[in-house]
Amino acid sequence: MPQRYSLAAIILHWAIAALLAFQIAVGWALGSLGARGFALFQLHKSIGITVLLLTLLRIGVRWWKPRPAKLEGGWQGALASSVHVGLYAFMLGAPLTGWALVSTAKVKVPTLFFGVIPLPHLPLPMASHGLAEGGHSLLAWIGIALVALHVAGALRHHVLMRDGLIWRMVPGRSTALLLGLPALILVGFLLGRAILPGAAPVAPDAPAANAVEAPAEDNAVEAAGNASDNAAAPAANETAAVAEEPAGPPPAWAVQPGGKIGFSVGNSGETISGNFSKWTAKVVMDPDHPESADIKVTIDMASASVGDAYKDGMLPGDEFFGSAAHPTATFVAKGAEKSGANGYRAHGTLTLKGVAKPQAIRFTLSGSGKSRKVSGSASVARLPFGVGNGDSSTGLDPKVMVTFNFDAKTQ
Incomplete structure (x- = not known):
């Protein structure tokens, strides 16, 4: 059986995955919520910063506990490595462009990390607002594509190649964990959709x-x-x-x-x-x-x-x-x-x-x-x-x- 990732890396992997699923579910709807979405925007920002911090921690863990050796070479191995690099760029870039977007808005909306810790604005020129907004949106779609490729690769190894690669990211050879951990991603997505405000009452003209x-x-x-x-x-x-x-x-x-x-x-x-x-x-x-x-x-x-x-x-x-x-x-x-x-x-x-x-x-x-x-x-x-x-x-x-x-x- 292939060598596993460290327990810290496994926990961070699935936690970040679930939070990203939540962010994607919420992010799709934020633009259409108007004032009803203000509190959800604040939560979206807080979770985005959480993803940024967990990603930095994940990079630190990877430096401290190097990942297991690759099982596949050739173009397939190169593609897998490229997807991993792209995912890290997405997990860092999406929160940072979101932070830049808020920091360069015409009205400086204060951000409190989970309603407690003030988050300072980045010292960026207002002229960069459009770039930050476009970059944040583009990274979201790129991230979705990368996640889809990552999942497809994992299924290929587990179902077609049957090389047990997926067990490297499961703490123990447990079928319940094999099913339960990926289910966290679905839970994160469904939770994001569930907390969206309901359709606004049809206002009179x-x-x-x-x-x-x-x-x-x-x-x-x-x-x-x-x-x-x-x-x-x-x-x-x-x-x-x-x-x-x-x-x-x-x-x-x-x-x-x-x-x-x-x-x-x-x-x-x-x-x-x-x-x-x-x-x-x-x-x-x-x-x-x-x-x-x-x-x-x-x-x-x-x-x-x-x-x-x-x-x-x-x-x-x-x-x-x-x-x-x-x-x-x-x-x-x-x-x-x-x-x-x-x-x-x-x-x-x-x-x-x-x-x-x-x-x-x-x-x-x-x-x-x-x-x-x-x-x-x-x-x-x-x-x-x-x-x-x-x-x-x-x-x-x-x-x-x-x-x-x-x-x-x-x-």
Whole structure:
């Protein structure tokens, strides 16, 4: 029977194999999880560093306890050696490129090794982010191919050649261990798939959650449902019913499907852009008499997304929106003024993270009669609201541009 590897090498071999199977199972899905994948991204990073450390230990063990002699020469032996070298390059390169990817991201997301030990960022230029991202993805596929070749070679020796080569990586000639140790790889893969977040509930279309409501205190008619009901019952809120009012009061407007509130901020020469998928508004205004305007916009801060799971996972935290303690932000304005042919300006109050500050918005109306297109913007100073108050925000510009556009109708 061929000489076995050391017990330390055997343990490290199967442990790394199971962890790599877990990483592959999780990695396939991370890009599509959005904010739901933030915690899983952190786990993925921690296990990646674990693989890196175990691989370094495995190299040390191999240096201390040299591997058994090769049983096969020729091109087959050369191929087997090449696959082994490639696997070591994969086990080292995949974690390192992942670490580089995180270190060169626009927003420096802190990494805690299993939630305890801070992992410093690598001192790499941000320009290398694309290379790190592409390299990490390429190495994953190369690693899968190498693992497949490694498994095929092991099966060839055990089933076709019957030379007992596989027993070198089993501590004792036990059929149970021969079956159980490779099963750890399948367990790792299945566990990785099992802990993925389930399919996200089908969210209502954003515009349906944006039905406009008129303030009750002005005797205008409220839209169908209140703000909290709108996000859960889109069909009832696609248009807001306006009750008949005596002639004179300004009309209430209902947002139509297709509206959007977005935001963007500079970050070390780059721009980070996102949007809020859930928001409601109460708007009453006569375009010919803008002083009649009564506006209230409520934004669900937990609905913020920049399309990146790392950053989306940070947005609800205290460093940015603190949405657990302050789930909504509101803008309230009484009255507006003309600023051009179709332009208006409204001065009001923005309340964000429990802080209320004066805020101005600009908007334009196009169209006529009972149907208008609305678009506008506001430049919001983030620091007075405590938005971006940590180490990962040092590169952010002090002003955040907020934009909005939607169609509105009245009866």
